[in-house]
Amino acid sequence: MTSPNDAFKKITVVGLGYIGLPTAATLATRGVEVFGVDINDEVVSCINEGKAHFSEPDLDILLEAAVSTGKLRAYCEPKPADAFIIAVPTPLREDRSADLSHVETATRSISQLLKPGNLIVIESTCPVGTTEKVCGWIAEERPDLEVPREPKAGDIQIAYCPERILPGNMVFELVHNDRIIGGVSPKCSARAEDLYRLFLRGEVLRTSSAVAELVKLAENAYRDVNIGFANELSNVCDKLGVDVWETIELANRHPRVNILRPGPGVGGHCIAVDPWFLISMASEVTPLMRAARTVNDEKPRIVVDAVRRNIDRFKRPTVACLGLAYKPDVDDLRESPALQIAETLAFDDIDLVIVEPHLRVLPETLAQRNNVSKDDFNAALRKSDIVVVLTAHSAFRAASREQLLRRVVIDTVGLWQS
Ligand SMILES: NC(=O)c1ccc[n+]([C@@H]2O[C@H](COP(=O)([O-])OP(=O)(O)OC[C@H]3O[C@@H](n4cnc5c(N)ncnc54)[C@H](O)[C@@H]3O)[C@@H](O)[C@H]2O)c1
Known part of the structure; x- marks a missing residue:
């Protein structure tokens, strides 16, 4: 039987802000090789010096451990990996609808690196239907890959996993909170659960991507x-x-x-x-x-x-x-x-x-x-x-x-x- 560590030797985390950085650092301290990616080169340099670019209790200790052991390194461009976590901003547009441009850019930026068997997890807070859009963007970029469709597994797996950590207690809650996992298909949910099991002590609650998206908004x-x-x-x-x-x-x-x-x-x-x-x-x-x-x-x-x-x-x-x-x-x-x-x-x-x-x-x-x-x-x-x-x-x-x-x-x- 393979353990999650065997399945996920390398993980790319796209977006190293309040959500992506603690996630990347936590994964890196579980023995996984983590490539952090951010379009902001100041953020990348700061992280590679072992320092967080915002203040969050215990994050500096975690990050120092992750960077000094060489398990976490930040880059401006995504790197090939077994799994990709997307944690980029989803601000409001002028008309107060969700601006998904960062999610789309991040998705397209990893698309050429994808290999069959890879997992993509969206953690950004998104409107209902976004995970389906992610499937569509990948399908456009990579017509050679079959994207998952309920209940078909596809060549890659895609899941939506909202984050609900509390600023000020992120490092603890990241590990201990229960986690909603909304795979596009049951196989996607199972693969995403394996990923979170690398560090998660809370319960995993599997559902569809649409329910997972709505739960976070609700x-x-x-x-x-x-x-x-x-x-x-x-x-x-x-x-x-x-x-x-x-x-x-x-x-x-x-x-x-x-x-x-x-x-x-x-x-x-x-x-x-x-x-x-x-x-x-x-x-x-x-x-x-x-x-x-x-x-x-x-x-x-x-x-x-x-x-x-x-x-x-x-x-x-x-x-x-x-x-x-x-x-x-x-x-x-x-x-x-x-x-x-x-x-x-x-x-x-x-x-x-x-x-x-x-x-x-x-x-x-x-x-x-x-x-x-x-x-x-x-x-x-x-x-x-x-x-x-x-x-x-x-x-x-x-x-x-x-x-x-x-x-x-x-x-x-x-x-x-x-
Ligand atoms: N902050 C929270 O407490 C919290 C809690 C739950 C969910 N969320 C959600 O998580 C998502 C991320 O939030 P955050 O607070 O971490 O945002 P953030 O602004 O702190 O960080 C996002 C990072 O993504 C980078 N980025 C933007 N586009 C990119 C791209 N194409 N490729 C690589 N990097 C890119 C930005 O430079 C930035 O450093 C949002 O959707 C937010 O709603 C946030």
């Missing part, structure tokens, strides 16, 4: 709708002058109620984006998902209005914004409502002090403004008139009552409430 739309409810409730509480944190804490003592925590909006590459894939595929039957998107997208403006009502009470106040990242303890600014709020406030007649312990320098949009500076937590609190908490970074928890005395505090994440 998970993120579900989260968005629930956060939308919490955000809307916080708007209600603000209007009524009622404490939202106490309201939620007490409501959640009901055995079948679990209201999430509100915040300054919804950010990141997933929850703020993926529901649109569903909405654009089925716009006439998704009013709830659309409403949640609207509520969550409106929240940064509501926070800015609340800050401005307080700014008006001072001559030229110093406003400290705590956090720019879209979630606690990471440096990821993608779709971040915290960043959006800070960028808007930067145009006001204030001195804006940003505290973001996960960034060395401010993003260009803020750095170019004369009234914006970056400072550490204690210094920023000392000089501020208004403190706006935008991200619940652990580093902010330690604020003392004295530090906040005589300051207007707008805590959008309930950091100091519990």
Whole structure:
């Protein structure tokens, strides 16, 4: 009997970002020869020095081990392998449908390297039907290869395997989360399961590619709708002058109620984006998902209005914004409502002090403004008139009552409430 390690001696991972890099590094530490591929040559150089190009707990240790043993090497061009994992971005187009151009380019870029028996796994978050499109692109590029069709196996195997790791805990969750595997045919699912068994301790749940694609979108739309409810409730509480944190804490003592925590909006590459894939595929039957998107997208403006009502009470106040990242303890600014709020406030007649312990320098949009500076937590609190908490970074928890005395505090994440 062959073990997964025999079947997959070489694996190419296309796209070395938040998803591809931890996956490549994890596979490399399981004895597989991994070729990481990215079109960004700075990313490639950084990885070949054994360094991650973004901050994620324990990733540097994993990567150092993978690169120093020679098991992981990054390139700008794909290399032949037994399996190919595609983890490239799937942003929104102007019309809020999914932009699959990176998935298509990545698929076509590996097509000439394919040999019978190879496996292709798509990990990028995609609209339903994308895996079928991948089959079509491969068929166009390689008419000599038979692509799989349910239930026919084909010369190569193709599967969709969504990723659901949590930034901040990626290295652990990559190995321990359950994994949905949606093969184009049963043989594709079986081969993809073999691949993930190289490192996975969680359960494998096999299904079709369409269900696997929809599961990922459903998970993120579900989260968005629930956060939308919490955000809307916080708007209600603000209007009524009622404490939202106490309201939620007490409501959640009901055995079948679990209201999430509100915040300054919804950010990141997933929850703020993926529901649109569903909405654009089925716009006439998704009013709830659309409403949640609207509520969550409106929240940064509501926070800015609340800050401005307080700014008006001072001559030229110093406003400290705590956090720019879209979630606690990471440096990821993608779709971040915290960043959006800070960028808007930067145009006001204030001195804006940003505290973001996960960034060395401010993003260009803020750095170019004369009234914006970056400072550490204690210094920023000392000089501020208004403190706006935008991200619940652990580093902010330690604020003392004295530090906040005589300051207007707008805590959008309930950091100091519990
Ligand atoms: N970040 C998350 O938490 C998360 C979670 C689950 C799913 N996803 C999904 O995974 C996919 C990747 O997300 P990410 O956060 O890793 O993105 P990312 O932007 O961090 O990384 C993607 C990388 O792919 C590279 N790239 C783009 N086109 C390429 C090509 N043709 N060939 C080689 N490299 C290419 C980019 O240069 C970039 O470095 C997206 O579809 C995303 O929705 C992300």
